[in-house]
Amino acid sequence: MTTQNPRTPRTHGLVVLDMAGTTVADGGLVERAFTAAAERLGEDPATMIDYVRATMGESKISVFRHLFDGDEQRAQQASTAFEQAYGELVDGGSVAEVPGARAAIEDLKAQGRTVALSTGFARVTQDAILDALGWRDLVELTLCPADAGGRGRPYPDMVLAAFLRTGAVDDVRDVVVAGDTSYDMLSGARSGAGVVAGVLTGAHGEGQLKEHGATHVLASVAELPRLLAEYGS
Incomplete structure (x- = not known):
């Protein structure tokens, strides 16, 4: 049997991003x-x-x-x-992208990674946000709880649904999850994702994010492409 060298950098080929507070600024x-x-x-x-x-x-x-x-x-x-x-x-025009979010998504895609957007909202609301931002065709997959059997965060179901539906990676440890809440962190950690990145543009602070499973804490999702590039994969 051949085993993977644990020092070999992982590809981190699938990135699952939260929406409100992480990539989308909704002003409360x-x-x-x-x-x-x-x-x-x-x-x-x-x-x-x-x-x-x-x-x-x-x-x-x-x-x-x-x-x-x-x-x-x-x-x-x-x-x-x-x-x-x-x-x-x-x-009424009350949503906007978190500064640098779209560019970050495009950078991640340019690095050869598959990007999915997930939310705790219902599909109709998620679609309204995507339409308001002009993001309908920005990523390969968008997920709401109904797309993962009805269970949203803190369950890992949406992350695992992205893993199964995209086929972008062969190992859940190659998945990256990013979000702004403790529930995002729990969802990522429970899924087995190798990188669970908390961002400070939303609901919770660094302490809560780390307490609930963040492997990294970033000022913004705009820093994620650089983090993964520096990770060597």
């Missing part, structure tokens, strides 16, 4: 959309906002299931109201 739209959704349902958002902040990065339907104590009908109503409110804000 999650909290604004949540507040609007809660008010539409006659709920007091002030009693729930701390949990929403603590679970940034988690799939939104999971957040609402917790907030409504497992009441699936109420959670689905809240999720629908949230996605509608967020979509309206996106349509």
Whole structure:
């Protein structure tokens, strides 16, 4: 049997990037959309906002299931109201790329890597963001929780779905995950990704990112192509 020399640099041929807070700057739209959704349902958002902040990065339907104590009908109503409110804000021109994000994605592709974008939003919201930024054809694959059996972060399912669907690498240790939340880091670590990079442009700070599995912490996703190039692969 032939074994790989552990000192041989890995190819890191698949990069799975989070959207809001990592590649997309939404100016706090999650909290604004949540507040609007809660008010539409006659709920007091002030009693729930701390949990929403603590679970940034988690799939939104999971957040609402917790907030409504497992009441699936109420959670689905809240999720629908949230996605509608967020979509309206996106349509109003409230999203932009994190500075340097598109260039970073293009650099990663130029390095021969496959790039996927993942999100905790529903597909309709993800598509609205992609359309607003003109990113529909920017990457090979975009993923939301429904594309990975319905489980979003902190589960590893979306990362593993990208691994299986793209066929870009043969080993999960050749996968790179980047995100701005502790749930992004947990998802990457649980998937077995070799590089789990936290970025400081979103919800959580360096301590939280490292605590939940970050192998590297970057100021921005714009630094990722250089990190991987310096990694020797």
